[in-house]
Amino acid sequence: MNSDTELATKARKGDAEAFEALVRRYARLVWATVAGMIADPSWTEDLVQETFLRAWKSVDQLEDAAAFRPWVLSIARRLVFRHTELSRRPLPDVDEVEPQPKSLDVEEARRRVQAALQRLPERYRLPLALRYLNDMDYGRISRELELSNGALRGLLNRGVKMLRRELTPFWKAQEEL
Amino acid sequence: MNVHNDVENWVEPYLTEGLSPAEREEVDRHMQTCAACVTVLSDAREFARFIFASLESWRAPADLEERVVRGLRREGVRSRRRFLSIEKLHVPGWTRIAALVLLFIGVGVLVQPVGLYSVGAARRAAQQATAPREEGRRLQERSDKTRLGVELRKAEEPNEMAEAEDFDEASRGDRGVFKSKGYSGGIGGGGGGRLNRRMPVENLLGGKEVLAVEKASAPASTVAADYQDRKIVKSGSLDFEVDSFENAYQRIVEIAREDSGFVASSSTQKLPNGKVRGQVVIRVPAEKFDAVVLKLRALGDLKNQSISTQDVTKHYVDLDSRLRSKRTLEERLIKILKEGKGEIKHLLEVERELGKVREEIEQIQGELKYYDNLISLSTLTLSLAERDIEQPFEYVQTLQAKVDVTVDDADAAYAKTHDIVKEIKGHILDARMTRQQDGSAKGFIKASVDAEKFPGVLEDLKKLGTPTEATVTQQQQPIGGKEGKGSPDAPVRKEQAVMDLTLSTPPRVVTLNGDVSVETPEAAGAYEAARKAVQDAGGKILDGGMTHHVDGSSGTLKVEVDASKFSGLVDTLKRLGKVKTATVKQQEPPKGIEIRRELGRLEVSVMTPGRLVQSEEGIGAALRKSVRGLVFSLQMLVVGAAYAGPWLLVALLVLFLIRRARKRRASAQQA
Numbered sequence: 057m058n059s060d061t062e063l064a065t066k067a068r069k070g071d072a073e074a075f076e077a078l079v080r081r082y083a084r085l086v087w088a089t090v091a092g093m094i095a096d097p098s099w100t101e102d103l104v105q106e107t108f109l110r111a112w113k114s115v116d117q118l119e120d121a122a123a124f125r126p127w128v129l130s131i132a133r134r135l136v137f138r139h140t141e142l143s144r145r146p147l148p149d150v151d152e153v154e155p156q157p158k159s160l161d162v163e164e165a166r167r168r169v170q171a172a173l174q175r176l177p178e179r180y181r182l183p184l185a186l187r188y189l190n191d192m193d194y195g196r197i198s199r200e201l202e203l204s205n206g207a208l209r210g211l212l213n214r215g216v217k218m219l220r221r222e223l224t225p226f227w228k229a230q231e232e233l
Numbered sequence: 234m235n236v237h238n239d240v241e242n243w244v245e246p247y248l249t250e251g252l253s254p255a256e257r258e259e260v261d262r263h264m265q266t267c268a269a270c271v272t273v274l275s276d277a278r279e280f281a282r283f284i285f286a287s288l289e290s291w292r293a294p295a296d297l298e299e300r301v302v303r304g305l306r307r308e309g310v311r312s313r314r315r316f317l318s319i320e321k322l323h324v325p326g327w328t329r330i331a332a333l334v335l336l337f338i339g340v341g342v343l344v345q346p347v348g349l350y351s352v353g354a355a356r357r358a359a360q361q362a363t364a365p366r367e368e369g370r371r372l373q374e375r376s377d378k379t380r381l382g383v384e385l386r387k388a389e390e391p392n393e394m395a396e397a398e399d400f401d402e403a404s405r406g407d408r409g410v411f412k413s414k415g416y417s418g419g420i421g422g423g424g425g426g427r428l429n430r431r432m433p434v435e436n437l438l439g440g441k442e443v444l445a446v447e448k449a450s451a452p453a454s455t456v457a458a459d460y461q462d463r464k465i466v467k468s469g470s471l472d473f474e475v476d477s478f479e480n481a482y483q484r485i486v487e488i489a490r491e492d493s494g495f496v497a498s499s500s501t502q503k504l505p506n507g508k509v510r511g512q513v514v515i516r517v518p519a520e521k522f523d524a525v526v527l528k529l530r531a532l533g534d535l536k537n538q539s540i541s542t543q544d545v546t547k548h549y550v551d552l553d554s555r556l557r558s559k560r561t562l563e564e565r566l567i568k569i570l571k572e573g574k575g576e577i578k579h580l581l582e583v584e585r586e587l588g589k590v591r592e593e594i595e596q597i598q599g600e601l602k603y604y605d606n607l608i609s610l611s612t613l614t615l616s617l618a619e620r621d622i623e624q625p626f627e628y629v630q631t632l633q634a635k636v637d638v639t640v641d642d643a644d645a646a647y648a649k650t651h652d653i654v655k656e657i658k659g660h661i662l663d664a665r666m667t668r669q670q671d672g673s674a675k676g677f678i679k680a681s682v683d684a685e686k687f688p689g690v691l692e693d694l695k696k697l698g699t700p701t702e703a704t705v706t707q708q709q710q711p712i713g714g715k716e717g718k719g720s721p722d723a724p725v726r727k728e729q730a731v732m733d734l735t736l737s738t739p740p741r742v743v744t745l746n747g748d749v750s751v752e753t754p755e756a757a758g759a760y761e762a763a764r765k766a767v768q769d770a771g772g773k774i775l776d777g778g779m780t781h782h783v784d785g786s787s788g789t790l791k792v793e794v795d796a797s798k799f800s801g802l803v804d805t806l807k808r809l810g811k812v813k814t815a816t817v818k819q820q821e822p823p824k825g826i827e828i829r830r831e832l833g834r835l836e837v838s839v840m841t842p843g844r845l846v847q848s849e850e851g852i853g854a855a856l857r858k859s860v861r862g863l864v865f866s867l868q869m870l871v872v873g874a875a876y877a878g879p880w881l882l883v884a885l886l887v888l889f890l891i892r893r894a895r896k897r898r899a900s901a902q903q904a
Contacts, residue, residue, distance in 0.1 A: 061902040070313040071312055072310055072311050073312065075310065076302050076305070078312075079298065079301055079302055079443040080298040080301075080302065080304065083293075083297050083298045083301045084293055084297060087293040088293075089295060091291055091293075095849040097291040100291070100293075100301070101294075101297075101301075104301055105301055105304045108301060108305055109304075109305060109308050110308070112305065112310045156675070162286075162287070162289075162290075165283075166287050166288060166289075166290055166291065167284070168287070170288070170291065171282055171286055188247060188285055188292075189291055189292050190292070190293050191292070194246060194249040194251030195250065195251075197249075205251070205335055208251070209242070209246050209251060212246070212249070212251070213242055213244050213245050213246075215243065216245050216277075216280075217241075219284070220280060223283075223284075227280065227283050230283070231299075
């Protein structure tokens with residue numbers, strides 16, 4: 057099994073198969089990153105694709121083959137910024153929306169949860185996004201993010217705590233329905 | 234870990250398979266007996282479920298990886314060799330050859346002079362990119378072998394501007410008016426006269442000689458004599474004196490446009506005497522240069538003209554040949570890379586070289602373009618200066634007035650002046666108000682009005698009050714004409730009149746002082762009535778107010794009113810109730826002030842009888858007084874006690890101690 061570094065080196069030389077293998081490996085991580093930054097989920101897949109397309113086009117400029125992951129994530133982030141600027145989609149501000157416990161709006165729920173997620177700093181957001189959006193378990197997450205057991209535990213715990221703090225009133229209201 | 238106390242920390246890992254088997258066992262065991270932790274866990278599970286449910290629409294599809302890969306393939310992500318972009322398309326063999334052939338033809342079009350290089354020359358070119366001379370010689374050898382060629386020998390001295398062929402203008406594509414001459418080696422291939430479009434470069438990649446030279450139409454010998462075209466940059470500068478800059482400028486624009494030129498830049502400057510001078514730079518096609526200069530002569534008085542031409546052929550030609558040899562080098566390098574033989578290190582170097590060469594090519598192309606521009610469009614710099622137009626002789630009349638008016642109300646007069654000036658469309662140059670200590674005010678207004686309207690304005694201003702001064706000075710000054718000489722009958726131009734207006738209010742002097750107090754069952758009503766009376770009399774309330782006591786109310790007013798209205802006001806006030814006091818004193822005004830405003834000051838008080846009854850009379854009052862006195866002394870007592878207290882305590886303590894000591898002594902004695 058090729059290591060990521062090997063794959064990246066090959067991809068750099070123009071080997072599309074190696075690049076595809078990298079794509080498979082990092083698609084979900086990019087998904088989680090992108091989803092954590094935009095307001096409208098319907099764009100996520102496009103942005104993920106676009107990220108990898110750009111990555112392919114400029115893969116020969118990848119200087120350090122061992123740093124493929126941060127490199128492709130930075131491409132993703134830049135793309136999202138441009139996308140956000142172009143489409144001018146502001147992130148929904150939860151504070152401005154009065155809790156309406158009577159409504160069963162799933163869209164509403166998504167927006168709130170998403171907004172709460174996006175307000176977290178990235179190091180908390182990413183593990184949570186991988187968990188909730190990609191159904192990854194602990195082991196997979198720690199591999200994807202290259203974090204130690206203890207570190208990930210701390211991040212997840214704190215992340216969930218923060219989420220709960222923000223969402224509990226809304227959640228409880230929903231529960232009562 | 235203490236499972237129970239750490240519940241917050243293991244709940245999430247538990248739900249995400251993040252606990253080690255040992256840890257998990259411990260937790261499971263604990264939960265069998267701890268309902269609280271079970272609740273926490275199920276709560277966390279609920280929350281997670283809530284999140285999952287909410288984000289359902291956002292989850293990545295199960296086949297995300299496949300989809301992305303498919304999408305990428307659709308967008309054309311395929312394996313490729315890094316350096317060669319030609320082979321991106323995998324097309325059947327024959328189309329590839331056809332494509333290459335077309336490519337060669339295209340390249341040939343662009344590098345026409347290179348047309349007759351053979352493979353060998355190309356190889357050598359890679360090693361001798363900067364030796365045009367060599368190339369020339371080599372070409373000469375070659376040319377002998379080709380069907381073209383007498384002319385080539387003339388290109389023996391590479392840098393001499395020998396007559397040579399003319400290349401098809403059109404074939405130059407973006408080079409505009411390109412007429413080449415006597416190149417070094419590069420041209421050599423041009424040989425016999427016109428080289429046609431269909432001159433392909435040889436096949437560098439396959440080593441085949443694809444020389445499809447199409448025969449020139451004209452025999453070689455005639456070519457030499459025909460073309461004297463060199464690369465000339467023409468420019469000129471013309472100085473004009475014009476009547477009007479604007480008109481001249483418009484005309485320039487017209488002229489430039491007529492001959493397919495344009496205005497490149499212009500700048501103007503307005504001189505202190507109002508005249509405009511400026512520069513206009515226009516660019517016109519080189520061939521129209523002379524015609525345009527002729528047309529421009531009509532703009533005005535031509536004071537200066539200089540035309541220059543600069544022959545840049547040599548430089549241009551040098552550039553061109555450098556370009557061509559670099560291109561050859563480029564192709565050579567590409568070939569090496571394509572073959573890919575040799576060490577990576579070597580190939581990387583070649584690649585770097587290629588980058589450098591490409592940069593140099595672009596640079597040279599840039600320079601050539603720059604020259605092409607200069608050559609094809611000549612530059613004309615036109616300096617225009619407006620003539621001094623003679624001023625006709627005339628007299629200029631200026632009016633100046635100083636007016637002082639004493640008014641009753643400075644503010645009103647000030648405002649009125651503004652209105653007057655505005656009405657006749659004059660301008661207020663300066664205006665301010667000052668207020669004096671004694672309450673009087675002064676207003677200063679400087680205005681400029683039309684000389685015609687001036688007398689009228691003066692009258693209006695005088696009517697504002699009592700004028701104390703009104704001086705008007707008139708001045709006539711001759712200007713213009715030749716050396717200031719002119720006839721007395723010359724026209725008189727009346728300029729604006731400037732007015733300095735001072736509005737002052739007379740100092741105010743209080744000559745009357747009065748005191749009125751009335752008793753009335755309804756103090757508030759009387760108070761209001763008093764105020765109204767004051768206002769009706771045009772007086773000013775300086776101070777006043779109502780006070781309400783438990784046993785009644787009273788109101789006081791301090792009033793200032795014109796002396797003339799004084800007695801009338803006093804009478805009105807006296808009628809408000811039962812008069813308790815009404816005194817009026819008259820004062821002599823200080824000497825020396827002639828105009829003044831005489832004022833009277835009044836103190837008015839109204840009160841309800843209740844209060845009066847509560848003056849210091851009656852048993853109740855006496856009682857109350859004594860009570861007050863008692864209360865007061867009691868208060869004093871308390872205060873005294875507060876101060877005396879600590880001292881008392883000290884004294885008591887001392888006594889106590891003395892007694893104790895005595896007792897002890899006594900008992901000691903007894904014992």
